[in-house]
Amino acid sequence: MRLSTCVLPVHRWTDGGREVWRRAEQLGFHTAYTYDHLSWRPPFRDGPWFGAVPTLAAAAGVTSRVRLGTLVSSPNFRDPVTLAKELISLDDLSEGRITLGIGAGSSGADATVLGREAWSPAERADRYAEFVELLDTLLTQDVTSHSGRYYAARDARNMPGCVQRPRLPFAVAATGSRGMRLAARYGQAWVTTGDRRVLEDPAATAEQSRTALARQVERLATACAEEGRGADEGPRRILLAGFTPDQVLDSVAAFVDFAGAHGRLGFDEIVLHWPLPDSRFAADQAVFERIATEGLAQL
Numbered sequence: 001m002r003l004s005t006c007v008l009p010v011h012r013w014t015d016g017g018r019e020v021w022r023r024a025e026q027l028g029f030h031t032a033y034t035y036d037h038l039s040w041r042p043p044f045r046d047g048p049w050f051g052a053v054p055t056l057a058a059a060a061g062v063t064s065r066v067r068l069g070t071l072v073s074s075p076n077f078r079d080p081v082t083l084a085k086e087l088i089s090l091d092d093l094s095e096g097r098i099t100l101g102i103g104a105g106s107s108g109a110d111a112t113v114l115g116r117e118a119w120s121p122a123e124r125a126d127r128y129a130e131f132v133e134l135l136d137t138l139l140t141q142d143v144t145s146h147s148g149r150y151y152a153a154r155d156a157r158n159m160p161g162c163v164q165r166p167r168l169p170f171a172v173a174a175t176g177s178r179g180m181r182l183a184a185r186y187g188q189a190w191v192t193t194g195d196r197r198v199l200e201d202p203a204a205t206a207e208q209s210r211t212a213l214a215r216q217v218e219r220l221a222t223a224c225a226e227e228g229r230g231a232d233e234g235p236r237r238i239l240l241a242g243f244t245p246d247q248v249l250d251s252v253a254a255f256v257d258f259a260g261a262h263g264r265l266g267f268d269e270i271v272l273h274w275p276l277p278d279s280r281f282a283a284d285q286a287v288f289e290r291i292a293t294e295g296l297a298q299l
Contacts, residue, residue: 001259001263001267001269001270002031002268002269002270003028003029003030003269003270003272003291003292004030004031004033004067004269004270004272005027005029005032005033005271005272005273005292006032006033006071006272006273006274007021007024007032007033007034007274008034008035008040008276009035009049009050009052010044010047010048010049010050010276011048011050012048013058018062020274021059021062021063022062022063024063024066024274025063025064025065027289027292027293028293029292030066030067030269031066031067031068031069031269031271032059032063032067032068033070033099034052034055034059034069034070035052036052036071036072037049037052037109037110038077038109038110039110039113040109041109043278044279045109052070053086053090056068056090056094056098057089057090060090060093060097061093065097067097067098067099068090068094068097068098068099069098069099069171070099070100070101070102071101071171071191071271072103072171073100073101073102073103074102074104074106074110075104075105075124075127075128075150076106076110076111077110077114078131080135080151081151081156084135084138085158087139088160088161088162091163091164091168092163094163095163096162096163096164096168099168099170099171100135100168100169101171101191102131102132102135102171103173104124104128104173105124105128107119125178125179126149126150127151128179129178130148130149130150131151132172132182134146134153136167136170138156138158139161139167140161140166141158142158142161143156143158144156169188170186170187170188171188171189171190171236171238172187172189172190172191172235173191174190174220175192175195175196175216180219180220180222180223181223181226181227183220184224184229184234185227188235188236189235189236189237189269190235190236190238191240191271192238193239193242194239194243194244195213195216197212198212198245199243205245206245208245209245209246210262210265213262213267214265220235221234236268236269237266237267237269238267238268238269239271240271241258241272241273242273242281249272249283249287249291252287252290252291252294252295256295256298258270259299260299263299272288272292274288
């Protein structure tokens with residue numbers, strides 16, 4: 001089991017931001033991720049929110065061991081050609097410590113901030129598939145030309161390529177069958193926050209959440225089998241905590257119960273949000289740090 005954290009990009013670098021990323025490394029987290037949005041849901045929508053790529057570049061400069069990544073980037077406002085160039089640069093700056101968390105995006109603020117109407121679910125899924133495929137090509141070839149339904153590249157050059165070979169790892173977010181096939185085909189990891197129907201039900205229980213997550217794991221296994229990837233060859237399974245009914249950060253014991261139960265479902269990486277007061281991610285910092293340093297040893 002790996003334990004990682006997700007640092008929301010709300011901190012000014014000179015007013016605590018630098019120290020958060022350094023502390024994430026000191027605490028021994030496997031990866032420190034950040035969200036890749038232009039803005040996010042309330043209460044964060046009306047407060048400070050910084051860009052993921054420059055934040056990760058700065059984090060790479062003040063850390064040396066912890067892996068870094070997005071959780072997740074999406075086609076909502078990203079283009080695969082420019083994102084590939086930024087990822088190669090981040091991978092170089094970090095000396096090969098970048099993971100790309102990638103998802104289809106949602107119909108929230110990021111979907112309309114560029115002045116267009118939000119895509120239909122079908123178009124979003126189509127775009128996501130082409131986006132992931134083209135990114136994979138851009139990051140593994142020196143020169144790429146592509147003319148697709150939604151995206152194009154003309155003589156796009158990406159020398160010297162990623163430090164990590166053949167490219168930096170993808171953590172593909174998915175819950176439906178099409179997304180699962182993308183994760184099975186292109187992902188070194190698969191990531192989920194849980195089942196939407198459970199997450200949107202205020203009366204849902206932790207047991208219901210785990211039952212739904214078990215079904216997702218089964219769908220991933222089916223997709224991997226269809227792609228010819230065996231159980232030992234499939235993507236790692238990442239759970240971004242903080243959205244299911246569980247009170248993961250109440251105590252070390254609560255975390256151990258949570259991680260153990262989800263480890264038995266097949267998850268091998270748990271991501272905990274760095275505590276933020278007055279938000280859904282509020283938690284006692286001392287308890288959080290005890291979880292980081294003691295939690296896995298108690299599993």
